[in-house]
Amino acid sequence: MSSIVFRALASTLVLAGCAVPPSSEPRREARVEGQVTLAGPAVGNAYLFLFAPDEAPPEHRGEPLYVAAVPEVRLTAGDSRFGFSGVGPDVYRLWGFLDANGDADLTVDVLAQPGAGDWVPESSVELNVQPAQTLPVELALPRRVRRPPPAFQVVEQGEAGVVTLTDSATALTSFTVRSDGFGLLRGDAPRFFVRLADADGDGTADDVNGDGVVDLWPQFFLRFVPRPGQTGPLDSQGRPAQVLVPLLPNATAFLGTLQGDPSQELALESLQLFVIPRAQAVIEEPGKGRVVSTLGAIPVGEYELWAVNEEGGFWFVPNDLGRRTVEPVRSQAQRFRVVHADADAGTGSP
Structure with missing residues (x-):
């Protein structure tokens, strides 16, 4: 992406x-x-x-x-x-x-x-x-297209509209997202349409990174938005890599219902997301395709919270709905910030 x-x-x-x-x-x-x-x-x-x-x-x-x-x-x-x-x-x-x-x-x-x-x-x-x-x-x-974009808002508002996380490699942090179309999307009622990922269509749920946990749709992650002066990994052509922090939905309540079958689907109103305390650099290399590498630390700075469904529909916060001057949607102006774990910014939980 x-x-x-x-x-x-x-x-x-x-x-x-x-x-x-x-x-x-x-x-x-x-x-x-x-x-x-x-x-x-x-x-x-x-x-x-x-x-x-x-x-x-x-x-x-x-x-x-x-x-x-x-x-x-x-x-x-x-x-x-x-x-x-x-x-x-x-x-x-x-x-x-x-x-x-x-x-x-x-x-x-x-x-x-x-x-x-x-x-x-x-x-x-x-x-x-x-x-x-x-x-x-x-x-x-x-x-x-079957489904609307996975529009959402974060339940925990954070102080002054900012959810603050830390770059700690051991802290366990989570927050909850609620599906909401804000009266702007037509079609199915706003929900997260959750299913097991099966990219190759073999009827078996995927586990791309081999961690023993099946992959789910929709996928959630934090995307680093570097500010002027901030640098990150570059690809072979000198272009900035995407820096992502994966988020893992709490599947305890519904994984058994899916029964390992990628054809099953659940419509859920909210999801609890756990922050995986590691950052990944994603680059597109000619002849190699997508190359993912793990970074030594999560970069401090500003992030966007993304959701992507299996049809390629996406939503991210903050977005233009929260930035517009006429009838802004307050929840869509929510910001996300990563600070050093020893910074005077609380525990890192929202």
């Missing part, structure tokens, strides 16, 4: 027919145009995005370089054409979704994603855009 969640501002929409300013220089800008192929009813607006090759969903979460849209009024009329004008020559990946439920909001980071009932592609499409080219492309949206 990349360090930036894609946030596509509505004011940056590039619609078909936008003019390219005249220039005395040889034309290098290209145009990408095509149509969306729908597997379901033409209900809702379709949004299209061009990403850098290593930032495109569903594998990654990056910030799009270009945005286009096909409004519902055109889709219902049988016109699914879209276009990106003024595209610089480069390699991109095309991805998008049909907002069938109308609950996507491209001005809010955690709402700028597909939710329950929306239609998405199986994968992004690689495009090699040449100078001055008009490149035709088609994006099929055959898969319907």
Whole structure:
């Protein structure tokens, strides 16, 4: 998962027919145009995005370089054409979704994603855009999303809206998260849809790290957000690694109910999360894929609390809902901070 969640501002929409300013220089800008192929009813607006090759969903979460849209009024009329004008020559990946439920909001980071009932592609499409080219492309949206994003709030508010943890390698710390759609998400009632992970589809629950504890969906972790002057591990190309602190749901109450069967699913309103006292650096290396290494200590500083479900839906706190000036959602401004264990900041428990 990349360090930036894609946030596509509505004011940056590039619609078909936008003019390219005249220039005395040889034309290098290209145009990408095509149509969306729908597997379901033409209900809702379709949004299209061009990403850098290593930032495109569903594998990654990056910030799009270009945005286009096909409004519902055109889709219902049988016109699914879209276009990106003024595209610089480069390699991109095309991805998008049909907002069938109308609950996507491209001005809010955690709402700028597909939710329950929306239609998405199986994968992004690689495009090699040449100078001055008009490149035709088609994006099929055959898969319907089952669940809404795993929206939540933290039950323990912490002092002054900050949950403080320590970098202690032995302290046992936990807090509780409660599912809540804040009246913004449509589809299933807000819940954590808990199931055993089975990435290879062999019917047996996964234990990726071999610690004897089966892996669960949704997954939770703290993500380090370095401030100016703070440094961390780098990949082979000098880019910052993702630094994550895993969180383990307390499965005592429901693991027996799942009976080791990945096809079973529980809808839970809240979960207790234990902080695993170690940090991991996650990098994407060419030819190797994702490489995970354990750090010697948890970096002190600011963190985001993330939840990711098996369909790639995500939620994190703090987010734009807590930062907006009009009707902010207070719980979504919750911050997370790691301090040294010997600092004068209490025990480290929220």
